[in-house]
Amino acid sequence: MKPKHQRLVLVLLALGAILGASALAMSALRDQAAFFYAPGDVKGKPLPLDRHVRLGGMVEKGSIRRAADGVSIRFAVTDGQAVVPVAFRGVTPDLFKEGSGVVAEGRFQPDGSFVADNILAKHDERYMPPQAAGNMHETKTLAQ
């Protein structure tokens, strides 16, 4: 192979790698990006049933119910506009409590409820999932 040709082949390979990476990433993005919803976002609209999403808002006061097995709980997430019931099985974060911010990861169910496979809560004074931080602001202004 001539040097010139070799360089050309290498450049083409590199371009191919970039295109391959982008194509791979884009196809995975279409399936796997978890979009963020507040309860008000899905009120009266078709639910995104086919994908993994995040649901964020406040844990509604008086809504936490613990099941008899000791590890399943139900609670409601609200943003002042709508309420979504959430079911979760697992250990909730330490600062998960009524009236404070929460982000639930999981899927909407056809009946409008939400099954979470992970719960993120405000972790300490400094740590908060960004979406919860943003949304809490909105929720606060709505509540006032």
Add this chain to the structure above:
Amino acid sequence: MIAEAGLAALWLATGFALVQVLLAWGAAKGADQAGGPMVMAALRRVAIVQGLLALAAFLLLVTLFVQSDMSVLLVVENSHSMKPLIYKIAGAWGNHEGSMLLWVTVLAISGAGVALFEKRLPRGTLAATLGAQAAIAIGFYAFLAFASNPFVRVSPPPLDGQGLNPLLQDPGLAFHPPTLYLGYVGLSVAFSFAVGALLMRDVGPAFARAMRPWVLAAWIFLTIGITAGSYWAYYELGWGGWWFWDPVENASLMPWLAATALLHSVSVLATRDGLRAWTVMLAVVAFSMSMIGTFLVRSGILISVHAFAVDPTRGGFILALLGLYIGGALALFGARIGTVKQGATFELVSREGALVLNNLLLSVILGVVFIGTLYPLVAQAAGVQLSIGAPFFEKAAVPVGLALVAATAAGPLLKWRRDQWNALFGKLLVPVGVAGIAFALVFALGGAQWLPALVLGLAAGLAVASVLPLIRRNLRRTPLHLYGMAVAHLGIAVSIAGMAADGAFKVERLAAIAVGQNVSVGPYRVELLGVRPAVGPNWSALEAHLKATRIGSAPFDLFPQQRFFANPPTNTNEAAIATELDGQLYTVIGQGDGEGRWQIRAWWKPFVTLIWAGGAMIALGGLLSLIGRVRRERRDAEEAA
């Protein structure tokens, strides 16, 4: 006084860095003139003094933390007089300002290291390299001085500090950030070498040989840092996972991927004089990834355990530095790449060809991680909120990673310059056979799951293939870097075997049980014997007493805790982990239900320790290789003299 001295040292270091740039410019221009050696000697000394001054500033900050000097704002915000000494010291870099000071200190020390140890490079190229290194340092000194001064006083001083985030109060933290930074910022040397070589039109094997030990060293630290960070997250966060594809983890993975590619391409350039432009590009990309990682973590654009502060001016400042340095280097690359002559050529089926494949696949993985990490930020700017987690990265990166593992097995078996397909197939017969048997065994015994069977099969094949280059050699005369390669590649096999075993065969149990009841998980029965209070130096805790029994071995006790820290008020979960030869039993205590039952979460994680053992082997392989290379360089230099 100490705080003022620290700030003074920082400003002095900035001054020396400015002088260094000017001297470097002079030395590079007049490298061959009469005064050249003298200017060069002065340049070396200035670089060394600059490094020492930065180090002094950093040590003074550590002193302030050790003394719990509450008149310094940073100490007030991140320390507490009741903290154990090790966390007072670690607290110095467990915050934004301190960690940036550590960052720039490593940068300056690396520059001093180049000035001290680099003897063989042409004078002009070395001068340009030291100049580039100082130019980077100036930007980050300015960042410290104007946007993140660690030495700000408070008046009047409060009685005591606010404490350190308890998650960060762990022995792992004491060493994780410094190690990672040595790797991150060590790559700046490769970047500066690339800039220096481009400026002086000196891209060739000599430049690659000079750069290689630095790349290796930075890569070893990155490997250790990532491995240790993964283990820290595993035992400290109490979620049983070892990699979360958190943007901050990705920020350390991206430079590692680029450095791994660079490590392999620099070998082609050093030994075969091929891949000149590509190697220079990778050196620029690798440190760019370090700076992008710094931007992601330190700008406050991400909020996670790692991100300490949210301050838009800081983000803007780092972004501007990023644009300046990356943009500048890419522009230089574009302007000068035409002058880089074509290196030696090679056939497709050759060691070089395999290394090109390695580089391409690593670049694809790097691209995927880059897109997955930055896309949510771009989307957010466009008004869409989304997050990208493990499913994305697993779907997009795992297939490429598996192809890379296969290439890793085949590459070292090929000859340089040209080889034959038939010869390769002959050599691959045994590894492929082993891989096939392993695949069939895991598939049959492991519940017909094809992906873990494929990964474990590939791991077995790679394990065999990685020692093949050592076979039929006189082992005493085999160069050390060949052992290094074998150990590192074997480490990859070990690590991915652990990942696959844990991913496919872990068992998780979650139950609320009362004292006297038990749960079974994997081969264990875990009984709750009691829950009692416990205290530490700056925390109190609820501690569960668990007894784990496995048929055929002695029962043992585990004590997972829920800790409550007062400064700042926070809870953390301390997992109790028992390590066996065939895996780990991982237990966490959750909440009580007020009626005598406690949530107990337990995992049986078969062979999970292989993940970090493999990581350690990869780093060890790098170390062997580094020792071998440095020794050989020294011997060559002696022979030449």
